Amino acid sequence: MNKDTPAGTLYVVATPIGNLDDISQRAIRVLADVRLIASEDTRRTGRLLRRLGIRTPLTSYYREREQHKAELLLRRLLDGEDIALVSDAGTPGISDPGAVLVRLARDNRIRVVPVPGPSALTAAVSAAGLDETPFYFGGFLPARQEARKKFLTPLAAMPCALVFYESPHRIGRSLADCLQVLGDRPALLFRELTKLHEECLQGSLSELLARTDEGIRGELVLVIHGAPADVRERPGEIDELIRWYRDRAGSSLKDAVRRISADLAISRSRIYQRALAIWKENEAPSDD
Ligand code: SAM
Numbered sequence: 518m519n520k521d522t523p524a525g526t527l528y529v530v531a532t533p534i535g536n537l538d539d540i541s542q543r544a545i546r547v548l549a550d551v552r553l554i555a556s557e558d559t560r561r562t563g564r565l566l567r568r569l570g571i572r573t574p575l576t577s578y579y580r581e582r583e584q585h586k587a588e589l590l591l592r593r594l595l596d597g598e599d600i601a602l603v604s605d606a607g608t609p610g611i612s613d614p615g616a617v618l619v620r621l622a623r624d625n626r627i628r629v630v631p632v633p634g635p636s637a638l639t640a641a642v643s644a645a646g647l648d649e650t651p652f653y654f655g656g657f658l659p660a661r662q663e664a665r666k667k668f669l670t671p672l673a674a675m676p677c678a679l680v681f682y683e684s685p686h687r688i689g690r691s692l693a694d695c696l697q698v699l700g701d702r703p704a705l706l707f708r709e710l711t712k713l714h715e716e717c718l719q720g721s722l723s724e725l726l727a728r729t730d731e732g733i734r735g736e737l738v739l740v741i742h743g744a745p746a747d748v749r750e751r752p753g754e755i756d757e758l759i760r761w762y763r764d765r766a767g768s769s770l771k772d773a774v775r776r777i778s779a780d781l782a783i784s785r786s787r788i789y790q791r792a793l794a795i796w797k798e799n800e801a802p803s804d805d
Contacts, residue, residue, distance in 0.1 A: 531634030555641035674754030
């Protein structure tokens, strides 16, 4: 690294998820101005750049070689080059590669600048008309049924909407498991957002399951409404929620009690007794 040259900037740039007109003016300017664009899919990004008349060189940056490529790109950033990171489509780092390079850059005091824009996640949530402000984004559900059900179980009492990415060949099995674990809740299935055949199927999980029975094509986002109040009050569901805060969110006992009590509108003292018992499950047995 040349000590006299200031380090470059890493721009994390969102690109369209279908409709190419969704690219922002700022994204176009950044993609044209940087020295290099690191892309998950250089062919797809190449098509976008040609359409925009941008001639910035491309290099590949995909999941399987993320660590190696991140180290190479870091050297160039330290040498003063500005780099843009893009994914196949949408926002990098959201169920897409990006996190390794971003972390490495931050660890080395490189400036990381998001250039926000399209994402299937925000597009679906914005058009879902949810009553609840908070939502939980789970990325892709696990591929195997056992893991999927285990993943869904602690979410059954969550008072917020649940959002998942899904593939057309797995949506039927995922809907069936959601129905079984979460109950028959209202849901929306967004298909091909911003594209020619965009549509939104809306109904209960069992209705969506029936409607996708004969197959469905395209890219999908599933939005499921949060747990109804009666589910939240069931003791088993609250226990799962407490375990979720302990094991997945890494919360302290106090924090978990405070948040669950606020979310479910149940008194802290009621939650505290259950939470204390659940926290003790993890303690090693004493000698006496
Ligand atoms: N980073 C991307 C983003 O910000 O939207 C998501 C990448 S993830 C690998 C791809 C998944 O996002 C697809 O399998 C689908 O579930 C969802 N997705 C992407 N584009 C979509 C679209 N146009 N309509 C519906 N879902 C979409």
